[in-house]
Amino acid sequence: xxxxxDQAPSFSLTRIDGEPFSxxxxxxxxxxxxxxxxxxxxxxxxxxxxxxxxxRELGEAxxxxxxxxxxxxxxxxxxxxxxxEFAVAVDRDLSVTKVYDPVAVPALFLIGNDGRIIQTLxxxxxxxxxxxxxxxxxxxxxxxxxxxxxxxxxxxxxSRHLEGDVSGEIAAAxxxxxxxxxxxxxxxxxxxxxxxxxxxxxxxxxxVIPPTVERVxxxxxxxxxxxxxxxxxxxxxYGAATVEKIAANAVMAGSKPEMMRVLIPLVRAVCDERFNIxxxxxTTHFAAPLVIxxxxxxxxxxxxxxxxVFSNVARANSTLGRALQLILTNLGGARxxxxxxxxxxxxxxxxxxxxxxxxxxxxxPLHVEMGFKRxxxxxxxxxxxxxxxxSEHMAREGRQILKAISHALATVWSYRLCAGVxxxxxxxxxxxxxxHRDGFTKQAVREFLLENTGIPLRHFEDGSGxxxxxxxLYKQATIDGEPxxxxxxxxxxxxxxxxxxxxxxxxxxxxxxxxxxRGSQMVTYPIAD
Amino acid sequence: MPITLVNPLxxxxxxPSTAAPRLETLAGKTIGLLDISKPGGNVFLDHLERLLKQxxxxxxxxxxxxxxxxxxxxxxxIAKFVDARCDAVIEALAD
Numbered sequence: 314x315x316x317x318x319d320q321a322p323s324f325s326l327t328r329i330d331g332e333p334f335s336x337x338x339x340x341x342x343x344x345x346x347x348x349x350x351x352x353x354x355x356x357x358x359x360x361x362x363x364x365x366x367x368x369r370e371l372g373e374a375x376x377x378x379x380x381x382x383x384x385x386x387x388x389x390x391x392x393x394x395x396x397x398e399f400a401v402a403v404d405r406d407l408s409v410t411k412v413y414d415p416v417a418v419p420a421l422f423l424i425g426n427d428g429r430i431i432q433t434l435x436x437x438x439x440x441x442x443x444x445x446x447x448x449x450x451x452x453x454x455x456x457x458x459x460x461x462x463x464x465x466x467x468x469x470x471x472s473r474h475l476e477g478d479v480s481g482e483i484a485a486a487x488x489x490x491x492x493x494x495x496x497x498x499x500x501x502x503x504x505x506x507x508x509x510x511x512x513x514x515x516x517x518x519x520x521v522i523p524p525t526v527e528r529v530x531x532x533x534x535x536x537x538x539x540x541x542x543x544x545x546x547x548x549x550x551y552g553a554a555t556v557e558k559i560a561a562n563a564v565m566a567g568s569k570p571e572m573m574r575v576l577i578p579l580v581r582a583v584c585d586e587r588f589n590i591x592x593x594x595x596t597t598h599f600a601a602p603l604v605i606x607x608x609x610x611x612x613x614x615x616x617x618x619x620x621x622v623f624s625n626v627a628r629a630n631s632t633l634g635r636a637l638q639l640i641l642t643n644l645g646g647a648r649x650x651x652x653x654x655x656x657x658x659x660x661x662x663x664x665x666x667x668x669x670x671x672x673x674x675x676x677x678p679l680h681v682e683m684g685f686k687r688x689x690x691x692x693x694x695x696x697x698x699x700x701x702x703x704s705e706h707m708a709r710e711g712r713q714i715l716k717a718i719s720h721a722l723a724t725v726w727s728y729r730l731c732a733g734v735x736x737x738x739x740x741x742x743x744x745x746x747x748x749h750r751d752g753f754t755k756q757a758v759r760e761f762l763l764e765n766t767g768i769p770l771r772h773f774e775d776g777s778g779x780x781x782x783x784x785x786l787y788k789q790a791t792i793d794g795e796p797x798x799x800x801x802x803x804x805x806x807x808x809x810x811x812x813x814x815x816x817x818x819x820x821x822x823x824x825x826x827x828x829x830x831r832g833s834q835m836v837t838y839p840i841a842d
Numbered sequence: 843m844p845i846t847l848v849n850p851l852x853x854x855x856x857x858p859s860t861a862a863p864r865l866e867t868l869a870g871k872t873i874g875l876l877d878i879s880k881p882g883g884n885v886f887l888d889h890l891e892r893l894l895k896q897x898x899x900x901x902x903x904x905x906x907x908x909x910x911x912x913x914x915x916x917x918x919x920i921a922k923f924v925d926a927r928c929d930a931v932i933e934a935l936a937d
Binding site: 494495497499500501503504508512523525526529546550551552553557560565592639646782827831832833 | 848
């Protein structure tokens with residue numbers, strides 16, 4: 314692949330609109346961007362709207378050429394479908410591709426007015442896209458915002474000229490990055506049909522509010538986006554979650570229209586590749602997506618964070634969690650008994666949404682720890698089991714409280730499994746008060762729990778059973794004079810939040826599903842004002 | 843009074859696709875075996891490989907494994923079967 318500093322080889326192609334395009338050494342007057350792509354590459358489709366935005370931002374000053382490695386027909390189809398708003402030429406014999414020699418597409422080459430390559434990008438990378446945009450604009454220009462539902466980076470597909478000979482037809486490409494979907498169909502019910510009975514097919518097994526056109530319109534009107542905009546394609550079936558479909562499911566869940574503010578980023582977050590909702594929905598494990606709400610939105614929309622926080626206490630919590638579940642089953646297709654074959658399930662699959670009790674948290678709340686400002690609002694998703702309670706009313710010192718919690722943490726996933734698992738510790742206000750009085754910081758709590766949560770080696774002596782097969786990965790430590798394997802690999806595996814009422818010394822532990830890049834990672838998304 | 847509902851279910855248009863043609867026989871064929879990387883997958887697939895060769899006369903068996911069972915198979919794993927020109931692939935797991 315040509316690199317920064319190389320002279321850009323000259324070439325001539327005819328654009329698909331019939332205009333000639335030439336890149337001739339020494340004749341260039343302004344910087345130019347070449348975008349090599351394939352028509353069936355998901356990463357190319359992901360990148361196209363950002364290049365469109367760059368093209369719009371630069372206007373006349375932008376000189377962007379898309380170079381398709383595929384024949385004219387599929388190229389024309391992609392131009393119409395994506396759509397592609399910048400000029401495109403077809404590299405029929407891959408002659409340009411071979412000279413520029415990218416490993417993967419999309420491949421971007423930014424060429425300066427001296428004819429040298431200023432920057433290259435292979436694959437998708439928001440930071441690099443913004444750097445290219447800034448270099449072309451001559452001033453700071455952001456074309457790829459964080460938290461817009463796309464990952465920060467994504468590998469591309471192998472460039473056509475490096476593919477082996479594969480006979481047979483190319484499969485029709487799925488497009489995971491649709492921006493516009495079809496409007497939802499309408500269903501007419503005459504007087505002989507009870508709408509509540511009719512709508513039993515649309516939900517969890519509890520009755521739902523019938524999504525009448527009027528109710529759904531009120532919900533859509535509360536959102537600045539058009540009804541047919543696709544927010545995400547929801548795995549495992551990749552159904553299009555348009556604004557209108559999200560609104561219809563939110564009506565059914567009993568949400569108020571203002572909840573659309575939270576639902577749009579929530580749907581983006583749940584489809585973030587790091588969260589891996591595909592696996593979370595299809596697993597036989599207990600996990601369900603737990604929504605944690607932080608920031609001023611809690612007061613604005615009435616999210617409960619104090620007593621009964623995990624239960625039936627507030628319309629905002631219950632209907633947001635329920636709306637998410639309805640969206641996942643109705644649009645994503647993971648219905649219980651069909652794709653969702655969870656062995657025991659989880660009551661959280663009706664609704665699993667809490668807010669952090671930031672007022673009782675003497676440390677940083679979760680969203681501040683994740684890099685947001687205290688006065689910003691966020692939602693965080695964690696693929697979790699049901700909460701496991703830890704009662705500790707006798708402890709007079711913080712370390713005794715943490716000892717009690719460490720015993721519950723040891724049982725997460727399976728007692729002897731000490732790798733690939735995480736947990737959320739939900740500290741109640743009374744426990745937090747004691748910990749804070751004793752001088753514990755949030756990080757000190759995490760480190761104490763890491764160092765004190767272990768499984769005694771003698772419990773591994775029989776050498777069989779879940780968790781024993783991975784002992785080579787485990788770290789050893791001595792806890793209270795006893796040689797143990799540490800339950801967690803790192804303190805970051807233990808997430809801390811404060812929630813619950815001010816009476817009662819009951820904290821809780823929530824075990825994860827398979828954690829990390831091979832499973833599900835916790836994600837936090839901002840809620841726009 | 844009649845009411846009109848907005849359909850809340852998935853109505854995403856998907857291009858129709860047809861299933862691959864079925865094999866008349868396994869004899870002399872190349873069969874891919876995809877292990878999704880659950881702990882017992884190799885036990886099951888080892889046995890299946892023996893059966894395919896001994897009882898059904900399969901000429902060649904190509905094995906591949908997903909890096910993690912929690913996600914769909916990456917293109918590189920599928921490419922292994924394509925490159926080996928498998929006549930059919932069996933995906934299996936065992937826990």
